[in-house]
Amino acid sequence: MSALLEKPRQSGRPTPPRRRRSRPALAIAVCLASLALALLLAAHVLVPRMLGLSLIVESALPWFGAAIPVLLVAGLIARSRGAVAAAVIPAIVWGVMFVPALVPLTQSAGGASGTLTVASQNVEADSGTAAESAQALAAQGADVIGLQEMDDTARAEVEAVLSESYPHSYGIGTVGVWSKYPIENAQALDLGLGWQRGIAADLATPTGLVSLYVIHAASARPADHEARDEMLANLADYVPRDENARLIMMGDFNAGSSDRSLAGLTGQLAEANQNGGGFGFTWPAAFPATRPDHVLSRGMDVTSNTTLRAGSSDHLAVITTLAL
Structure with missing residues (x-):
């Protein structure tokens, strides 16, 4: 047989795979x-x-x-x-x-002395649904409801739907608070800017006084946030001077949880995790991407913390229950 027709001999060694080149x-x-x-x-x-x-x-x-x-x-x-x-x-x-x-909040039933549920929402001035928001928050069993960005019309509408169940109230500027418990020593909060966008009061609970602050900080925009920064810095100065061991500060701070301007407050007060985990973003309500709305506290354990769509505001509401 001719050598040209013979099969090529096998080397016995497999052909190595081609190495893909790095980039x-x-x-x-x-x-x-x-x-x-x-x-x-x-x-x-x-x-x-x-x-x-x-x-x-x-x-x-x-x-x-x-x-x-x-x-x-x-x-x-x-x-x-x-x-x-x-x-x-x-x-x-x-x-x-x-x-x-x-991490989801570890929920508990609260102490033997009971609980205090607070709710806070920026109701959006032009939404026209402040009363609807107030009713929704009341239906969640809130003992205290703090609302921000209200005009005179919105305040009157909220008062009409809450006055019977929440006989104690105080409002100034764009903020207001309605409570089932007596409100004592209520006053406008001086944040150094001459703006009436904050309330300081004592809440007379069955276990004693709890300091209550309701805040609507100045707006924050990329080219204009100095007023907000100053308000939050002045607000942080109130915390160590407050005589009550138990304190709640809630509202629209116009600062996300990672914002350095909020660090003066979060360094002194705690903000609880969400019941179901997650960041608890509150704005914009249609697709929440950041959390300018907060409930901060000291001296009490939080047993529940969540957000809720109430009314047609562009902010979700925050509802927090604390053990008294």
Whole structure:
């Protein structure tokens, strides 16, 4: 037989699989982006205030976590262990910062002395549904209802629907509070700007006085948030001077939970996790993306904390129950 017709001899060794080539440019980009994201998360307080940059970044800070899966996938596409490891760094930083706040609140029935349920909502001046909001919050069993962004018409409508069940009330400027318990020493809160957007009072509960503050902070926009910053700084100064061991501060602070301007308050007062977990975003109501509305407290354990759509406001309401 001719040698030309013979089959080629097998070497006996399998052909090695073709190695897919790494993408060094993509790997470097993932590493740099990952480190930049981790630095932004960990050191967001260093972001400059100019042009409203700090306000924008800190309002959206939890959402920066959405970039982490993208970086991980890009690291895998780049076939670089270093890039994948770099993408894990912002994931760890984000987890340390935000995961504790996502854990559902451990609910309890409260102490033997009972509970106090407070509700707060910015009812939106032009919504025309302040009374509807008030009725919805009353139906949730709130003992105290604090409302913000009311005009005279809205205040009168709320008073008409709440006065029978909530005989104690006080209002000034854009804020008002209605209570089943007596309100003592109620006064406008001087926040140094000459604006009537805050109330300070003593709430006479069956177990003694609880300090109550209802706040409607100045609006915060990227190019205009100095007034809000000053109001929150002055508000933080009231906390250590308050003589009551138990204190509740609620309202529209126009500052998300990650906003540095709120740190003076959250460093002294606690804000409970949500019953079902999550961030408890309250604005805008149609698709909540941040939380300018808060119930802060000291001296009492929170047994329930949730948000609720009430009326047609662009803010969700916050309803919190505390053990007396």
